[in-house]
Amino acid sequence: MEVTLLNHTPLWVCSNAIRTCWQSFDKGDNGGEIDLALIDRVGNQLKHASTLEHLFYNFYIKGISRACLQELARHRIASLSVKSTRYTLKELKNESEFKPNDFENASRYIVLTSNEFVDNASINALDNLRQILNQNTSLDIAKYCLPESYKTELSWSINARSLQNFLSLRSSKSALWEIRNLANLIYQNLPQEHKFIYENCLTKPK
Incomplete structure (x- = not known):
């Protein structure tokens, strides 16, 4: 199978959404280390995960089975356009x-x-x-x-909160082997600067 990241939302959009709640724009650093720490604290540690919904990822997925597609379609807060x-x-x-x-x-x-x-x-x-x-x-x-x-192949778009859920469930050893491979490939294709959002979601192989 092949996974290609087509597009993604820059992290400052998420930190801006968080600062909107508190009107703390003056404390930001334009997507730098302070803003990244804010995303980690609010979105991951404090579990205000709705703020992560402002981050979107668009993937092109090629070479998965229709059986795997059915598993993928169970993740409701995502958009799929599938080869007909x-x-x-x-x-x-x-x-x-x-x-x-x-x-x-x-x-x-x-x-x-x-x-x-x-x-x-x-x-x-x-x-x-x-x-x-x-x-x-x-x-x-x-x-x-x-x-x-x-x-089959498809375009797949998902927000960060739903992607956390997807990776938590589908990287598990109890998941279908094919979608587990897909979950790992999706994580690998994320922008490096975004991976801290998902590190604790991924089931590490023993």
């Missing part, structure tokens, strides 16, 4: 047969789990879909036999 199967399934139509154990070829379209039985079942489903498309079945109907492992 209705318009893009035809990319599969002119492919040659997908054969069992040809994981390298199939991985262009499906996310592999490293479980040979599961991955071969996904390859079979992928080839069934290819055959159905070649019967000139409408894409609206054909998409009903998409395997959950079928790859």
Whole structure:
């Protein structure tokens, strides 16, 4: 999978929101160390996390499965624009047969789990879909036999408060392995100067 950070809100917008509450603009340092400490104290330590909602991040996520997409969609305070199967399934139509154990070829379209039985079942489903498309079945109907492992991509936008929640839940070892990998990639792609907001949210590997 690939994660690209497209855009983000500068930190001074958050510190400005906090200082709006107290009208303490004269104590700020234009997004410097004093303002960063303020964000950490108010947003993280004192848990006035509503102030973090002024920070937004826009990501482009590529190569996750539809199963992972369903998990991602459970995070309500986020916006998703997803690659449409209705318009893009035809990319599969002119492919040659997908054969069992040809994981390298199939991985262009499906996310592999490293479980040979599961991955071969996904390859079979992928080839069934290819055959159905070649019967000139409408894409609206054909998409009903998409395997959950079928790859997709999306634009994903989220505010900092919701991102804290996402990282806390999805970096956990109890989370689906694929979305756990996604959570770690999202954290890695955050601007370095923003990471202090999320350090305590991430489950560190033992």
